Amino acid sequence: MLKSFSLEPSRIALNLAVLFIITLWTLPTAGLLISSLRDKNDIAASGWWTALASADRNQVGRMKGKADQVEKDGKFVISGNLFEGQDAVSGKVSAFGSKVQAPEANAAGSTVDLEGGQTLNVNVDGSYVLTSPTAFDNERGSRVFFISSQPPRFTTENYETVLFSEGIGRSFVNSLTVTIPATIIPILIAAFAAYALAWMKLPFRGLIIAIIVGLLVVPLQMSLIPLLKLYNAAGTFMGVPSKTYLGIWLAHTGFGLPFAIYLLRSYIAGLPKDLIESAQIDGANDFKIFRRIVLPLTFPALASFAIFQFLWVWNDLLVAIVFLGSGPDQLVLTGKLNALLGSRGGNWEILTASAFVTIIVPLTVFFSLQRYFVRGLLAGSVKGG
Amino acid sequence: MADIKLTNLNKSYGAVQILKDINLDIKSGEFMVFVGPSGCGKSTLLRSISGLDSVTSGTLEIDHAVVNEVPPSKRGIAMVFQSYALYPHMSVFENIGFALENQGLSRAEIKKKVEAVGEMLQLTSYLTRLPKALSGGQRQRVAIGRAIVRGAKVFLFDEPLSNLDAALRVQMRMEIAKLKRDLPNTTMIYVTHDQVEAMTMADRIVVLKAGVVQQVGTPMELYERPNSVFVAGFIGSPKMNFIAGTPAKGLKAKTIGVRPEHFEFSTAKTDIAGTVDYTEILGSDSFLYVTTPSGMLTVRQPGRTEIKTGQKLNLKPIAQHVHRFGDDDMRLAN
Amino acid sequence: MTAQIIYAFITVVLGVGGCFGYFYGSNWLLDRIFPANASNDASAVRNLRIQANTRPWLFLGPALILLSLYLIFPVIQTFWLSFHDRAGNKFVGFANYAWAFSDDEFRLSIFNNILWLAVVPALCTLMGLVIAVLTDRLWWGNLAKSLIFMPLAISFVGASVIWKFVYDYRGEGQEQIGILNAVVGYFGLSPQVWIALPFWNNFFLMAILVWIQTGFATVILAAALRGIPEDTLEAATIDGAGPFKIFYRIMVPQIYGTILVVWTTITVLVLKIFDIVLTMTNSQWDTTVLANLMFDWMFRGGGDFGRGAAIAIVIMVAVLPIMIWNIRQANKEQGGH
Ligand SMILES: Nc1ncnc2c1ncn2[C@@H]1O[C@H](COP(=O)(O)OP(=O)(O)OP(=O)(O)O)[C@@H](O)[C@H]1O
Ligand SMILES: [Mg+2]
Numbered sequence A: 001m002l003k004s005f006s007l008e009p010s011r012i013a014l015n016l017a018v019l020f021i022i023t024l025w026t027l028p029t030a031g032l033l034i035s036s037l038r039d040k041n042d043i044a045a046s047g048w049w050t051a052l053a054s055a056d057r058n059q060v061g062r063m064k065g066k067a068d069q070v071e072k073d074g075k076f077v078i079s080g081n082l083f084e085g086q087d088a089v090s091g092k093v094s095a096f097g098s099k100v101q102a103p104e105a106n107a108a109g110s111t112v113d114l115e116g117g118q119t120l121n122v123n124v125d126g127s128y129v130l131t132s133p134t135a136f137d138n139e140r141g142s143r144v145f146f147i148s149s150q151p152p153r154f155t156t157e158n159y160e161t162v163l164f165s166e167g168i169g170r171s172f173v174n175s176l177t178v179t180i181p182a183t184i185i186p187i188l189i190a191a192f193a194a195y196a197l198a199w200m201k202l203p204f205r206g207l208i209i210a211i212i213v214g215l216l217v218v219p220l221q222m223s224l225i226p227l228l229k230l231y232n233a234a235g236t237f238m239g240v241p242s243k244t245y246l247g248i249w250l251a252h253t254g255f256g257l258p259f260a261i262y263l264l265r266s267y268i269a270g271l272p273k274d275l276i277e278s279a280q281i282d283g284a285n286d287f288k289i290f291r292r293i294v295l296p297l298t299f300p301a302l303a304s305f306a307i308f309q310f311l312w313v314w315n316d317l318l319v320a321i322v323f324l325g326s327g328p329d330q331l332v333l334t335g336k337l338n339a340l341l342g343s344r345g346g347n348w349e350i351l352t353a354s355a356f357v358t359i360i361v362p363l364t365v366f367f368s369l370q371r372y373f374v375r376g377l378l379a380g381s382v383k384g385g
Numbered sequence B: 001m002a003d004i005k006l007t008n009l010n011k012s013y014g015a016v017q018i019l020k021d022i023n024l025d026i027k028s029g030e031f032m033v034f035v036g037p038s039g040c041g042k043s044t045l046l047r048s049i050s051g052l053d054s055v056t057s058g059t060l061e062i063d064h065a066v067v068n069e070v071p072p073s074k075r076g077i078a079m080v081f082q083s084y085a086l087y088p089h090m091s092v093f094e095n096i097g098f099a100l101e102n103q104g105l106s107r108a109e110i111k112k113k114v115e116a117v118g119e120m121l122q123l124t125s126y127l128t129r130l131p132k133a134l135s136g137g138q139r140q141r142v143a144i145g146r147a148i149v150r151g152a153k154v155f156l157f158d159e160p161l162s163n164l165d166a167a168l169r170v171q172m173r174m175e176i177a178k179l180k181r182d183l184p185n186t187t188m189i190y191v192t193h194d195q196v197e198a199m200t201m202a203d204r205i206v207v208l209k210a211g212v213v214q215q216v217g218t219p220m221e222l223y224e225r226p227n228s229v230f231v232a233g234f235i236g237s238p239k240m241n242f243i244a245g246t247p248a249k250g251l252k253a254k255t256i257g258v259r260p261e262h263f264e265f266s267t268a269k270t271d272i273a274g275t276v277d278y279t280e281i282l283g284s285d286s287f288l289y290v291t292t293p294s295g296m297l298t299v300r301q302p303g304r305t306e307i308k309t310g311q312k313l314n315l316k317p318i319a320q321h322v323h324r325f326g327d328d329d330m331r332l333a334n
Numbered sequence C: 001m002t003a004q005i006i007y008a009f010i011t012v013v014l015g016v017g018g019c020f021g022y023f024y025g026s027n028w029l030l031d032r033i034f035p036a037n038a039s040n041d042a043s044a045v046r047n048l049r050i051q052a053n054t055r056p057w058l059f060l061g062p063a064l065i066l067l068s069l070y071l072i073f074p075v076i077q078t079f080w081l082s083f084h085d086r087a088g089n090k091f092v093g094f095a096n097y098a099w100a101f102s103d104d105e106f107r108l109s110i111f112n113n114i115l116w117l118a119v120v121p122a123l124c125t126l127m128g129l130v131i132a133v134l135t136d137r138l139w140w141g142n143l144a145k146s147l148i149f150m151p152l153a154i155s156f157v158g159a160s161v162i163w164k165f166v167y168d169y170r171g172e173g174q175e176q177i178g179i180l181n182a183v184v185g186y187f188g189l190s191p192q193v194w195i196a197l198p199f200w201n202n203f204f205l206m207a208i209l210v211w212i213q214t215g216f217a218t219v220i221l222a223a224a225l226r227g228i229p230e231d232t233l234e235a236a237t238i239d240g241a242g243p244f245k246i247f248y249r250i251m252v253p254q255i256y257g258t259i260l261v262v263w264t265t266i267t268v269l270v271l272k273i274f275d276i277v278l279t280m281t282n283s284q285w286d287t288t289v290l291a292n293l294m295f296d297w298m299f300r301g302g303g304d305f306g307r308g309a310a311i312a313i314v315i316m317v318a319v320l321p322i323m324i325w326n327i328r329q330a331n332k333e334q335g336g337h
Helices: A009-036 A040-045 A157-165 A168-199 A205-217 A219-237 A245-271 A272-282 A285-299 A299-315 A318-323 A333-343 A348-368 A371-379 B042-050 B092-103 B109-121 B134-151 B166-182 B195-201 B219-224 B228-234 B244-250 C002-033 C041-081 C096-101 C106-137 C139-155 C155-167 C177-185 C200-226 C230-238 C242-253 C256-271 C275-280 C290-299 C305-336
Strands: A057-060 A070-074 A075-081 A092-099 A111-113 A120-123 A127-132 A144-152 B003-011 B016-026 B031-035 B057-062 B078-081 B155-159 B186-191 B204-209 B212-217 B243-244 B256-258 B263-266 B272-281 B286-291 B296-302 B312-317 B323-325
Touching: A009 A348, A009 C106, A009 C139, A009 C155, A009 C177, A009 C200, A040 A348, A040 B186, A070 A157, A070 C002, A075 B323, A120 A144, A120 B092, A157 A168, A157 A348, A168 A205, A168 A245, A168 A285, A168 A299, A168 A333, A168 A348, A168 C041, A205 A245, A205 C041, A205 C305, A219 A245, A219 C041, A219 C290, A219 C305, A245 A299, A245 A318, A245 C002, A245 C041, A272 A285, A272 B078, A272 B323, A285 A299, A285 C002, A285 C041, A299 A333, A299 A348, A299 A371, A299 B243, A299 C139, A299 C155, A318 A333, A333 A348, A333 C155, A348 A371, A348 C139, A348 C155, A371 C139, B003 B042, B003 B186, B016 B042, B016 B212, B031 B195, B042 B078, B042 B155, B042 B186, B078 B134, B092 B109, B092 B134, B109 B134, B109 C230, B134 B166, B166 B195, B195 B219, B204 B228, B212 B219, B212 B228, B228 B243, B228 B256, B228 B323, B243 B244, B243 B296, B244 B256, B263 B323, B272 B296, C002 C041, C096 C106, C096 C305, C106 C200, C106 C242, C106 C256, C106 C290, C155 C200, C155 C275, C200 C256, C200 C275, C230 C242, C256 C305, C275 C290, C290 C305
Parallel strands: B031 B186, B031 B204, B078 B155, B155 B186
Antiparallel strands: A057 A144, A070 A075, A075 A127, A092 A144, A111 A120, A120 A127, B003 B016, B003 B057, B204 B212, B243 B256, B256 B323, B263 B312, B272 B286, B272 B312, B286 B296
């Protein structure tokens, strides 16, 4: 291990090369995350990569009007702060001026003479003092143009917006409603089927296995039309809506089954034969053997399939579009995001925050259960997506 | 109490016949050992008795009832597997109690029985452990405990000691022998290819070859009166010497068999002349490997031998210990 | 919102509970009707046999029903539809297939699909192999691999937002907020509307899939690399082979089977590629591929199920041989261990 820390040039190059690739790979996601935390005006105004450094920014502030003037030593004085009670984003003032064309005219801290014997002093912290030999008589104060340098500034405002007023929160719940059963049901059904196909005596076993493996190739899109027709017919026939959560659970279950059975069967068939036979001699029936012996020992395979199916369902757009309605009570996150892409295509603050909300769950699942996920990938490297 | 009777039992996998016309009568309380070369069908025979494999034809009776169609759990048998087959995710207690749980016993009863068995097998302090935290011998004892706790009438062992090292194997052999004494009414069938196990533990031994029973008898019967060249060669270590040609012809046999300890040295030229090729001195015994016109012969000498490599000598089989085999390799009557 | 959560919770409990209920209930019923502990032995044995013959079908039943309904039935139906007219009423023979192969858009889709097939699997496998080798001896290699692997967990829609942001375009002279145009600008070139550049835009879409799938290739190939016996590499070093030679003469041949599996797995995925095109360009700017074309014929513009079905069959026929080969290969690999 120590060798890895040595500083041979080739090792440095290796580390740098990998670092470079990693940067390339994470940059797009990092951009999304950082942007989602920026002010919406900033997102549109400058690249997200500038957000980490302090940035210079041209701003404008309006000074107070005549109501706030005080008389002092024979002069009329208005004082205040350009960042207080104004639109300006607080930062450090570096220069200011009274004309829009030249905000950089005077360095912060200096005092300048204006027309009519007035003087203006603006400090780094934004405080200003405006003096005049005569009384101010304008209702509103005049404007000061200034350059301020902004420290990196992040906000959770975008998330508040998307979660509470854009309906993302609701869609989040819908996604969970779809995903949890659509993950558990196929696991259960596939595990029972896999056990039957691995250890129970039944006719046509080989044929059934071959058909299930064959079904791995069916492109999902192909089944949509026939199923949609079927759902509509069933809905009309039974007088229920055709777009229901039950419908999408079953659809995801059906689509996920070939892979699930394939994966679980090869794992369950690999359990020691002696163990199963020993349990048979101990007088356990197949249901009990399955529950007490096979299920606990198959946990790793179950976990890896669960992660697969969870990610697949959570990330699915197509099946959700087809089998669920687009009302707020059924629109899932991916669908919502897709709709936002269409309707709010230019509003990056909405898109980035929404996108991050949709990917935060799979990323958490992924990073906490990565071990099983990898194991599942290795076992099921034939799944064609 | 359980007799086991196999009548014309056949077992095939597809076109391959594994067991051929097996007839066996196993008496209640007997310790029966199946031996034979690898792949001869010992495990298959055991599994047929257990019900894990179904038989192709013939009948299998336990306690005078035909059980061909009875599932394993209803045959009153228990099985100890070579791999122990302990449930890895269950504690020792749960492993032993699983069968009782399936019988629908109450918790209190299960606890009582499991603890009794634990005590008997010195497992009391391990009951809460998982199998992976046990030594090989302890695992073996748990596997045996699972069989005992059900009060099965028949115990089936499939090479239970082959995963243990030599010292532990001897110890477990003694424990199983003791178990046999403690459960005198339990019929035990034991598969092994270790002939020391077979000779020391068995009441009777069944020698199998290619799915056919060669001989059934007590260890001493098999040792003293093997009924074929195969059995003679299979039982006893080192192997019996087989001599064809002139010495056999003189005794009106195709082959004669002489165990290594059944040679005398002689000076008569008529006896088998040979040269000592190699000697092995084990302390209690010595073995001489002697090249003769009839092939290499093994001779056992008690204690340390004085005979050196290269020495020439004449070997004379002791007459009453010579086994004679005919043209069909079967024993000839004396 | 609270109502929604409660409603969702109840739905979830009912759905999952129903599934558990079926398995427990049906098995309980079986044990009840044919008890194994019947009064006399003969009927117990008979009951056990009935149980043994029935139970497999209780276990398999739901799976078989769902598979028939959701996969087998649609395949047959699609096959049937592909020989019928737009509404599925009139038999038209091979007309839909004939139409497809003379249709410009279909040809464009095939062309684009082939382009994807030529680029994506190769690039993913190559990158995966390189990264796997590079990170193999690095103490932070696992961390690096996780980061490469991460996009696999992101939905295609999420990935589209991420990449739309990367490809974002502002008019010349404005400050670019898409990083690609910013980089291009840094080198003094003018910004481009990347996803609308005919032909080249395909590659910008492919980049997304490469970004997602390279992690898959990396993880599988890294596992295979780890399986190479160390001594073969040492022997090669002693024989005087340099690192590159060791790589392509010793390492690559030993994991050749795995490389092929990775390659073909991604190939199958690419043949079915759909979401990226849908969310990035919606088939505009000549980026359409077979699956999207099929989708458009089925769901858009009134719909022509016959044509859509014909395209679906074309996709399946293309996928089938690769998939079969792939499963064979994977089984062989497993058998070898
Ligand atoms: N399920 C099966 N299908 C086909 N042939 C089998 C099956 N099980 C065993 N056999 C064959 O039956 C023969 C006997 O096998 P068995 O396991 O009974 O041998 P054994 O005497 O126990 O050998 P060993 O001492 O090596 O355990 C072998 O040739 C084996 O290949
Ligand atoms: Mg065996």
